[in-house]
Every structure is written in structure tokens, then in C-alpha cells.
Amino acid sequence: MLRRVVQDDASTLARLRQAMWEEMNPGEPVDPSFRERTSVYWDAMLGDAGAAGWLVEVDGEPIGMVTLLLHHHPPLPWGERRRGYVTGVYVAPEHRRQGHGRALLQAAIAFGREHGLQQLELRTSEQGRLLYTALGFTSHELLMLKLD
Numbered sequence: 192m193l194r195r196v197v198q199d200d201a202s203t204l205a206r207l208r209q210a211m212w213e214e215m216n217p218g219e220p221v222d223p224s225f226r227e228r229t230s231v232y233w234d235a236m237l238g239d240a241g242a243a244g245w246l247v248e249v250d251g252e253p254i255g256m257v258t259l260l261l262h263h264h265p266p267l268p269w270g271e272r273r274r275g276y277v278t279g280v281y282v283a284p285e286h287r288r289q290g291h292g293r294a295l296l297q298a299a300i301a302f303g304r305e306h307g308l309q310q311l312e313l314r315t316s317e318q319g320r321l322l323y324t325a326l327g328f329t330s331h332e333l334l335m336l337k338l339d
Contacts, residue, residue: 193294196244196256198237204244204279205229207256211281215316236260245298247282247291255282257295259302259311275303277313292319296326 196204205226213221236242240261247255258279264272277299282291303311315323 192248193298194246194248195298196237196246196258198234200244200246200253201233201237202226202230203246203253204233204256204258207253207281207283208279210283211279214284233258243299243302244279245295247286247295249286254286255291255295256280257299259299261306261308271307273306273308274310274312275299275308277311280313280319292322293326296322300326 208229209221209226212225233242233244237244242258242260244256244258246253256279257277260276260278262274262276264274277296280292280295282295300311311328313323313328315328
């Protein structure tokens with residue numbers, strides 16, 4: 192079952208995000224406070240309407256997630272510019288290739304359209320690239336300056 196997250200889901204998002212991090216960075220130590228800090232972050236973002244998210248549950252157990260950070264640019268002469276940053280796309284390994292990731296992303300895309308976002312952005316691993324391009328995401332140049 193696919194459902195929209197509520198503020199009380201912050202700890203579930205944190206648990207799934209930690210699972211995603213550990214899978215993407217095997218053998219790398221995780222700060223013991225990571226999950227708690229992530230839970231506090233999502234609690235604030237969801238309570239502030241600065242984010243939206245969805246969970247997929249199988250037999251009542253959350254097995255996948257997607258979150259969408261909402262960004263409002265300052266007004267432009269021709270109107271408003273709103274975009275979303277897709278983050279935390281994750282489905283537990285034993286539940287992949289069953290359409291859960293696609294369903295999560297389609298929910299985020301539909302939300303973006305319904306709420307007047309002009310674009311969605313994300314970063315991807317090679318593993319997720321095929322799904323994202325199948326849903327219409329395209330590559331664009333991004334310049335970045337690391338400050339740390």
C-alpha cells in the first residue's frame with residue numbers, strides 16, 4: 192500500500208534513510224546519532240510543510256520511501272518559480288523490481304504537478320538512473336562548489 196507520510200512518520204523515514212545509507216556505503220561507520228538527527232529533521236520539515244513524502248507498506252511494514260523537499264524561489268518578473276528536490280528514494284532490497292519505486296516516484300511527480308511545481312530535481316546512482324529516465328527525468332548540468 193502506498194500512502195502519504197505524516198509528521199509521526201519521521202522516525203520511519205529516518206530508519207529507512209539509514210538503511211539506504213548503509214547499503215550505499217558498506218563498511219563505512221554510521222554516527223550513532225544519525226538516525227535521531229534524521230528523525231528530528233523530518234519531523235521539522237513535515238511539520239513546516241517544507242517537504243512531502245510517501246511510504247510503501249507491505250503487510251503493514253514500511254519497505255520503501257520517497258521524500259520531496261519543496262523550494263520556493265524569490266519572485267521573478269514573470270511569476271513564481273517553485274521546484275522540488277526528490278531525495279531518499281529507497282526500497283528494501285527484497286522488495287525491489289516489483290513496481291514500488293515507480294509508484295513512489297509517480298506519487299511525487301503527481302504531487303508536484305498538483306501543487307504547481309515547475310520542475311523536480313534529483314541526484315541518482317547508476318542503479319536508479321533507468322527508472323528515473325523512464326519516468327521522464329533528463330540530465331542537466333549542475334555546477335557545485337564544495338565548501339568543506
